[in-house]
Amino acid sequence: MSHAPAFPAPPHGATERAMVRGELRAMIALAAPLAGANLIQMAVYAVDVIFVARLGPEALSASSLSVSLFGLLMWSMTGLVGGAAPLIAAELGARRHAVREVRRTIRMALWLAVIAGLLVMAICAKGEALMLWTGQQPAVAARAGPFLLILSLATIPNLISAILRNYVSALGRAGIATAITALALVVNTLGNYAFVFGHLGAPAWGLEGSAVSSVLTSLAMLAAYLWVIRSDRRFRRYRLFGRWWRTDWPRFADMLRIGLPIAATILAEAGLFSGAAFLMGRLGEAELAGHTVALQFAALAFQVPFGIGQAATIRVGLAYGARDIAAIGRAGNVAIALGIGFMALTALIIWAFPRTIMHLYVDPDAPANAAMVGFAVQFLVVAAAFQLFDGAQAVAGGSLRGLQDTRIPMAIAIFGYWVPGIGTAVYLGFFTPLRGFGIWLGLAVGLVVVACLLLWRWRNRARLGLLPA
Known part of the structure; x- marks a missing residue:
C-alpha cells in the first residue's frame, strides 16, 4: 500500500494562503507528537532522579554525573544517526514507492548505530577514570563507574529506536513515537520502583538498579518499535531488516556527511x-x-x-x-x-x-x-x-x-x-x-x-x- 504524495498539486485556483494553511496543518500534525515525545522523554529522565535522590547525596551525585556524560554522548550519537532522517524524507519526496532506497538508508543507519554505540560503550567503560580526571571525589567516582558501565548497555537499543522513530515519523505516523515514549515512562517508573528498592519481588540493587531500569526501558522501546513495524502493513512493506548484511558504502558516506x-x-x-x-x-x-x-x-x-x-x-x-x-x-x-x-x-x-x-x-x-x-x-x-x-x-x-x-x-x-x-x-x-x-x-x-x-x-x-x- 503506497502513501499519498507529500506535496500534491494544488487544485485549480488554490491561493497561496490556502497552501500555507495546509502546510501549517501538516506541520502541526507532525510536530505535535514529536514535541510530546520529547516532553515525555524529559519525564523519563526525571523519574531516575526522583528514585535515586532517596538513596542519598552521594548516589545522586554519581547518578547525575554519569547521566550527564551518557546523555551528552547519546544526544550527539543520536544526531549522528539522525543524518538518515533528511535522506529518508528526500527519498520519499522524490518517489512515492522508494522502498529500496529507504531500506538501504535504514540498513546503513543501523550499521552506524552499532558502530557508534560500541564507541560510546568503550568510553563509558572508563567512567570512573574520567570522573577522577575531572576532579570528582573518589567515593563518587567509584560509584559512578559501575553505574555508567551498566547504563551504557542501553546505547545501541536507544540509537536503533531513534532511527525507527525517524522512519515512522517520515511516513506520517509520528504519534507512534509519542505512544512508545509514554510506554517507556511507565516501564522506567516500574523498573526504578522494583530494582532500586527491591519491590515487586525484585532484588534491591540501589543505584545500579536504576541503571538496570534504564536498560530494560531501552529494550522495551526497541521491542515496541519492532512490533509496530512488523504489525503494520504500510511499514512492513519496506522490509527494513532484509539482507541486513549487505553494504552500501556511498549511502553510509552520505549519512556521515550529514x-x-x-x-x-x-x-x-x-x-x-x-x-x-x-x-x-x-x-x-x-x-x-x-x-x-x-x-x-x-x-x-x-x-x-x-x-x-x-x-x-x-x-x-x-x-x-x-x-x-x-x-x-x-x-x-x-x-x-x-x-x-x-x-x-x-x-x-x-x-x-x-x-x-x-x-x-x-x-x-x-x-x-x-x-x-x-x-x-x-x-x-x-x-x-x-x-x-x-x-x-x-x-x-x-x-x-x-x-x-x-x-x-x-x-x-x-x-x-x-x-x-x-x-x-x-x-x-x-x-x-x-x-x-x-x-x-x-x-x-x-x-x-x-x-x-x-x-x-x-x-x-x-x-x-x-x-x-
Whole structure:
C-alpha cells in the first residue's frame, strides 16, 4: 500500500494562503507528537532522579554525573544517526514507492548505530577514570563507574529506536513515537520502583538498579518499535531488516556527511550550557542551584521547538526530494514562525509568573531557598529574553537539515556558542559585578548569534545554492 504524495498539486485556483494553511496543518500534525515525545522523554529522565535522590547525596551525585556524560554522548550519537532522517524524507519526496532506497538508508543507519554505540560503550567503560580526571571525589567516582558501565548497555537499543522513530515519523505516523515514549515512562517508573528498592519481588540493587531500569526501558522501546513495524502493513512493506548484511558504502558516506556535523553541532550547544554550569559552580552553590532550576524550565520549554525542528527536517526534506522549491520555502517558513510563536508565549509566561514557575521545582517561600530562588528568578528573566532565539535556532537548523545542509550550520554553532557565547559569559561573569547574571547574558548572546546566522542562511538558501536544481 503506497502513501499519498507529500506535496500534491494544488487544485485549480488554490491561493497561496490556502497552501500555507495546509502546510501549517501538516506541520502541526507532525510536530505535535514529536514535541510530546520529547516532553515525555524529559519525564523519563526525571523519574531516575526522583528514585535515586532517596538513596542519598552521594548516589545522586554519581547518578547525575554519569547521566550527564551518557546523555551528552547519546544526544550527539543520536544526531549522528539522525543524518538518515533528511535522506529518508528526500527519498520519499522524490518517489512515492522508494522502498529500496529507504531500506538501504535504514540498513546503513543501523550499521552506524552499532558502530557508534560500541564507541560510546568503550568510553563509558572508563567512567570512573574520567570522573577522577575531572576532579570528582573518589567515593563518587567509584560509584559512578559501575553505574555508567551498566547504563551504557542501553546505547545501541536507544540509537536503533531513534532511527525507527525517524522512519515512522517520515511516513506520517509520528504519534507512534509519542505512544512508545509514554510506554517507556511507565516501564522506567516500574523498573526504578522494583530494582532500586527491591519491590515487586525484585532484588534491591540501589543505584545500579536504576541503571538496570534504564536498560530494560531501552529494550522495551526497541521491542515496541519492532512490533509496530512488523504489525503494520504500510511499514512492513519496506522490509527494513532484509539482507541486513549487505553494504552500501556511498549511502553510509552520505549519512556521515550529514550526521557528523549534526553531532558536532549538538556537542557545541551542549558544551555551552555544560560550560556555563562549571562557570556558575565557581561563583557559589546558590548561584549553581539557581542556574540548575532556571535551566530545567528553559530545557522543558525547548522541547516544543525542538520537536518542530524535527518535523521541519522531514517536511523540508520531502519537498527537497520532490524538487518543489515553493514547498521548501513554505515548510521551513511555517516551521520557523510556529517555533518562534510558541517561544514568544513561553517568554510571556516566564516574565509574568517567574515565582509560580519556581513552585514546579522548589518551595520559593522557604527561608533556606531564598538565595537560590533569588538567583533563579534573575536567570529566568534572561531565559525569557532568549526564548525567541532559542526556538528560532532550533527550527532554522532543522529546516536546513532538510536541505541536507549541516556543515556550515555546524561551523556557525561552534563559533557562535564558543566565541561570543562563552567569551561573553566569562567576561561578564568574572570581570564585572554581574556574576551569574552575566553568565546567563553570555548564553543569550551565543543563542542570538547562532539564531541570526542560521536564519540568514535559510533566507538566502537560493543564492547560496542550497536548493535542488
